[in-house]
Amino acid sequence: MVLKTFKVDGISPIKAETLTPESFSKYGGVISADHQLEKVQSSEANYGTAIKIHKVAPIVNNYSNCPSGKEATANWNIFRCKAPKHLINHGSLNSVYTSKVLERHPFSTQTFLPLGQDLHKVSYLVIVAKTDESTEEKLPDPTSIRAFVCKGNQSVTYGIGTWHAPMVVIDEKVPHIDFAVFIHENGVADEDVQECYFEPGYSIVYNQIEAKL
Numbered sequence: 001m002v003l004k005t006f007k008v009d010g011i012s013p014i015k016a017e018t019l020t021p022e023s024f025s026k027y028g029g030v031i032s033a034d035h036q037l038e039k040v041q042s043s044e045a046n047y048g049t050a051i052k053i054h055k056v057a058p059i060v061n062n063y064s065n066c067p068s069g070k071e072a073t074a075n076w077n078i079f080r081c082k083a084p085k086h087l088i089n090h091g092s093l094n095s096v097y098t099s100k101v102l103e104r105h106p107f108s109t110q111t112f113l114p115l116g117q118d119l120h121k122v123s124y125l126v127i128v129a130k131t132d133e134s135t136e137e138k139l140p141d142p143t144s145i146r147a148f149v150c151k152g153n154q155s156v157t158y159g160i161g162t163w164h165a166p167m168v169v170i171d172e173k174v175p176h177i178d179f180a181v182f183i184h185e186n187g188v189a190d191e192d193v194q195e196c197y198f199e200p201g202y203s204i205v206y207n208q209i210e211a212k213l
Contacts, residue, residue, distance in 0.1 A: 001190040003137050005197040011142060013096070016125060016206040019148040019156070021056075027128045028109065028159035029057030032151075034119075057157040061184040062107040063191070072108065072186040079112070081124075082176040083169045087201075097170070098201040099127055102140050102163045103193050108184035110158045112167055115178045117152025123177060124150050127165035127204060128158070140196055147204045163196070170206065 017023055021030040021039075036053050045052040063072035087098045117123050130144035140163035149170075150156065158164050169177050185192045 001193075002195050002197060004139055005199060006142055008142055008198045008202050009200065011145070011202045013203040013205045014145055014147050016147040016149045016204055019126060019150045019154055024126075024128075024148060024156065026130075027146075027162050027164070029157040031056050031111075031113070031155040031157070032153070034153070057111060057155075058109055058159065059111070059157075059182070060109045060160055062160055063184060063186055066107050066186065066188070066191045068186070068188050068191060070186040070188055070191075072184040074182070074184050077181045077183065079167060079179045079181050080176050081167050081169045081179060083172045085172065088170070088172075094205050094207050095170070097125060097168060097204040097206065099145075099165050099168070099204055100198050100201040101195060102127070102129055102165055102198070103195045104140075104161050104163045105158070105183065105193055106161050107186075107191060109160055111155060111182040112157075113155040113180040113182070114150075114152055115180060117171075117177060119151055119153035121152050121171060122149045122206075123152040123169065123171045125165075125168040125170055125204060125206060126150055126156050127168065129163040131161065131163060142198065142202070145202060147206070149206050168204075 021035055024030045041054040043052050089096045126148045129140040131138045132141040
């Protein structure tokens with residue numbers, strides 16, 4: 001369901017930041033073992049051949065509060081995503097992606113886990129915005145948009161009701177990236193996902209180089 005179309009001619013370009021658990025904490029969670037190994041509770045596992053890093057990202061199902069009362073199931077889906085080349089322009093130093101959609105899942109977290117990607121390469125963008133609490137429908141605040149560049153060994157979990165863009169692959173050297181996606185859904189369209197459009201779109205500026213911690 002589309003809640004609103006925003007006119008955003010005046011929004012300045014948004015510089016994408018490096019994704020870390022700390023930088024993304026207001027919007028959900030990040031699974032990034034290289035960051036979390038020293039900062040999150042961990043323990044030895046599998047008879048000394050593994051390290052278990054505890055509780056790195058939230059999983060929440062709030063469908064008990066949905067208007068229809070219909071129960072949700074916990075689902076693993078796969079999103080096969082390719083780079084939106086028609087929305088990407090390359091410069092000598094930076095690239096610019098034109099983002100036109102934000103969506104939210106009012107009653108569930110949503111986790112995107114990239115499969116089989118190079119841990120040293122920047123693979124995709126994550127774009128989020130805060131909610132404008134002054135609006136009746138709790139619409140996104142276009143002035144609060146942030147973007148993050150993500151490596152191939154990092155996953156993100158969007159918190160319940162967090163406004164975010166669809167997944168944006170920026171590694172144009174691969175035909176696609178498969179994401180395993182965990183979410184609760186009940187099949188009621190307006191309860192599973194809500195959208196807002198942005199015209200003519202807002203610019204996300206990023207530098208596609210090998211990411212370093």
